Amino acid sequence: MEDLKAPSIDYAAVAPILILFGAACLGVVVEAFVPRRARHAVQLTLALLATLAGLVVVITQASTRVTTAVGALAIDGPAVFLQGAILVLALVSLLLMGERKLEPGGAFVPQAAITVGSEADERQAARAPGLTEVYPISLFAIAGMLLFVAANDLLTMFIALEVFSLPLYLLCALARRRRLLSQEAALKYFLLGSYASAFFLFGVALVYGFVGAVDLASIHTAAAESDRDPLLLYAGLALLSIGLLFKTAAVPFHVWTPDVYQGAPTPVTAFMAACTKVAAFGALLRVLYVGFNGLSWDFTPILGVVAVLTMIIGAVLAVTQTDIKRLLAYSSIANAGYLLVGVLASGERGLASTMFYLVAYGFSVLAAFAVVTLVRDADGEAGHLSRWAGLGRRSPLIAGLFTFILLAFAGIPLTSGFISKFAVFAAAMEGGQTWLVIAGVISSIVLAFPYLRVVVMMWLSDPSDATPTVSVPGVLTTAALAIGVAMTLLLGVAPSLLLDLTTGAAEFVQ
Amino acid sequence: MEGYLGSYATLGLLLLAGVLFFTAAFGANRVLRPSAPADPFGKREPYECGLDPVGGDWAQAQIRYYVYAYLYVLFAVESVFLFPWAVVFDRPGFGVTTVVEMAVFVAVLALGILYAWRKNVLRWS
Numbered sequence: 001m002e003d004l005k006a007p008s009i010d011y012a013a014v015a016p017i018l019i020l021f022g023a024a025c026l027g028v029v030v031e032a033f034v035p036r037r038a039r040h041a042v043q044l045t046l047a048l049l050a051t052l053a054g055l056v057v058v059i060t061q062a063s064t065r066v067t068t069a070v071g072a073l074a075i076d077g078p079a080v081f082l083q084g085a086i087l088v089l090a091l092v093s094l095l096l097m098g099e100r101k102l103e104p105g106g107a108f109v110p111q112a113a114i115t116v117g118s119e120a121d122e123r124q125a126a127r128a129p130g131l132t133e134v135y136p137i138s139l140f141a142i143a144g145m146l147l148f149v150a151a152n153d154l155l156t157m158f159i160a161l162e163v164f165s166l167p168l169y170l171l172c173a174l175a176r177r178r179r180l181l182s183q184e185a186a187l188k189y190f191l192l193g194s195y196a197s198a199f200f201l202f203g204v205a206l207v208y209g210f211v212g213a214v215d216l217a218s219i220h221t222a223a224a225e226s227d228r229d230p231l232l233l234y235a236g237l238a239l240l241s242i243g244l245l246f247k248t249a250a251v252p253f254h255v256w257t258p259d260v261y262q263g264a265p266t267p268v269t270a271f272m273a274a275c276t277k278v279a280a281f282g283a284l285l286r287v288l289y290v291g292f293n294g295l296s297w298d299f300t301p302i303l304g305v306v307a308v309l310t311m312i313i314g315a316v317l318a319v320t321q322t323d324i325k326r327l328l329a330y331s332s333i334a335n336a337g338y339l340l341v342g343v344l345a346s347g348e349r350g351l352a353s354t355m356f357y358l359v360a361y362g363f364s365v366l367a368a369f370a371v372v373t374l375v376r377d378a379d380g381e382a383g384h385l386s387r388w389a390g391l392g393r394r395s396p397l398i399a400g401l402f403t404f405i406l407l408a409f410a411g412i413p414l415t416s417g418f419i420s421k422f423a424v425f426a427a428a429m430e431g432g433q434t435w436l437v438i439a440g441v442i443s444s445i446v447l448a449f450p451y452l453r454v455v456v457m458m459w460l461s462d463p464s465d466a467t468p469t470v471s472v473p474g475v476l477t478t479a480a481l482a483i484g485v486a487m488t489l490l491l492g493v494a495p496s497l498l499l500d501l502t503t504g505a506a507e508f509v510q
Numbered sequence: 511m512e513g514y515l516g517s518y519a520t521l522g523l524l525l526l527a528g529v530l531f532f533t534a535a536f537g538a539n540r541v542l543r544p545s546a547p548a549d550p551f552g553k554r555e556p557y558e559c560g561l562d563p564v565g566g567d568w569a570q571a572q573i574r575y576y577v578y579a580y581l582y583v584l585f586a587v588e589s590v591f592l593f594p595w596a597v598v599f600d601r602p603g604f605g606v607t608t609v610v611e612m613a614v615f616v617a618v619l620a621l622g623i624l625y626a627w628r629k630n631v632l633r634w635s
Binding site for chain 1: 515518573618621622624625627628629
């Protein structure tokens with residue numbers, strides 16, 4: 001029998017992933033052994049420390065450009081940058097999840113298995129502290145995302161996809177208020193998500209049928225050199241794209257987004273809107289830029305149509321929304337379209353601008369959902385837009401911050417939203433995709449309307465009795481909101497700080 | 511048939527032909543068919559023939575079984591990997607690394623059992 005060789009793993013390069021997985025396992029032990037009273041503090045501290053430690057290691061790895069674990073993982077510029085982005089955004093989302101001042105017990109249900117509306121449910125809704133399992137679950141999700149953006153073969157990518165999706169399905173079901181809506185959202189997300197995963201897996205099978213391997217470098221070579229009929233490869237790429245576009249919430253795979261964003265606990269929605277987007281686009285970039293870049297002539301028109309549909313439909317449907325979380329969900333769909341424009345711009349500019357957009361959008365959307373958690377009445381968050389009328393008179397500070405974020409979403413200069421849109425459109429022009437830019441500009445004009453409507457409503461209407469109070473935020477939400485707003489402003493006035501980073505990181509290794 | 515989108519012309523034609531065929535077929539259908547559909551007894555039942563369904567469609571299962579299903583999966587997955595490993599781990603070339611790797615794998619699964627035990631789900635009250 002020949003000697004087996006253990007695969008050599010560059011432990012320093014994969015350390016962030018290992019730290020997060022280790023901390024998640026430790027979180028399970030904490031859940032089992034630490035007394036109930038101390039659990040929340042311990043879990044939150046553990047989760048924050050682990051994310052911070054991961055971030056520090058990512059920063060020390062900033063110049064690493066290797067493939068490791070027999071080519072299954074590529075720790076290169078985009079991977080390190082996106083891992084850093086995921087960790088920073090996750091850190092802010094964890095702050096939102098940890099908030100317990102706004103509502104006694106926090107945003108999460110104490111016992112998810114108790115029947116909704118029963119006596120026991122009413123008792124637990126009043127006082128009991130929320131589940132602390134959310135922290136280990138989130139850590140598993142974050143670890144999965146770190147793995148996802150570094151995955152260099154399709155099977156590793158699939159496993160990472162499941163590792164970060166399953167915790168997200170669970171997190172969606174754990175809202176303290178409106179529990180049925182939350183459970184419905186989780187079920188929808190789970191069913192549609194598994195469906196999309198199946199598409200991805202079929203795609204992997206077809207690509208393997210053509211190439212005879214699943215790693216992206218072999219796919220790249222086979223796509224360029226093989227003289228067989230490429231139908232199998234095209235079909236495989238189409239199915240892979242469906243799986244990935246589902247996670248990025250691109251039209252026509254977006255239908256889950258509004259329901260899930262509305263039903264999930266708001267901190268989890270923020271986490272999904274910021275981090276899941278980074279992870280999904282990271283993987284899409286890698287698949288298209290490393291594995292299938294030889295086919296860009298073939299897939300660009302089709303994905304271009306998807307991008308145009310995503311921008312237009314996201315923007316038009318955002319106009320008709322009456323619930324703030326649904327509005328933000330449709331805006332997130334439209335933003336997926338702008339990101340796709342960056343992806344299709346191809347080349348270094350495209351890659352760099354997409355990565356910049358992901359980070360800038362992540363911070364703004366976290367701040368937006370932080371504000372959503374603050375505007376509440378006796379029944380929890382006041383989601384309906386009519387309730388936001390006159391908020392500017394009641395609490396000018398919060399309304400002012402929210403106005404700033406909405407203007408950033410609308411792409412007004414001096415905000416990160418302007419710079420990031422400008423960057424992707426400029427990259428697309430350079431890549432010769434003028435039609436995408438035209439659709440992008442038209443849809444941004446449409447999309448500005450719902451944002452400005454909310455702004456007008458907050459400042460120019462008189463407050464009525466139905467206008468909810470803005471709760472005094474605790475330290476954690478204040479920090480999250482401050483970071484989100486500050487970064488939106490900073491990336492708007494001094495974008496070169498991050499643009500230099502993305503440009504330096506914009507090269508994949510094979 | 512030239513230019514960037516030229517090769518998609520065939521696909522466009524196919525889509526157009528599909529739409530035309532669909533419209534023509536359904537249009538002809540609509541023009542030709544009688545517009546007085548019969549409505550005999552039982553037309554709108556779920557099953558037009560056969561036995562009527564009896565009883566409700568709601569069967570309850572004790573929710574507590576799900577814990578046992580989970581724990582079973584924990585053990586089953588563990589043994590699926592443990593058996594082939596047990597046959598080969600002392601052969602030359604495998605060494606300490608193999609043992610450590612399996613220990614990590616089992617430890618992660620054991621974490622699940624530990625959690626279940628501390629959460630009192632192993633006790634059937």
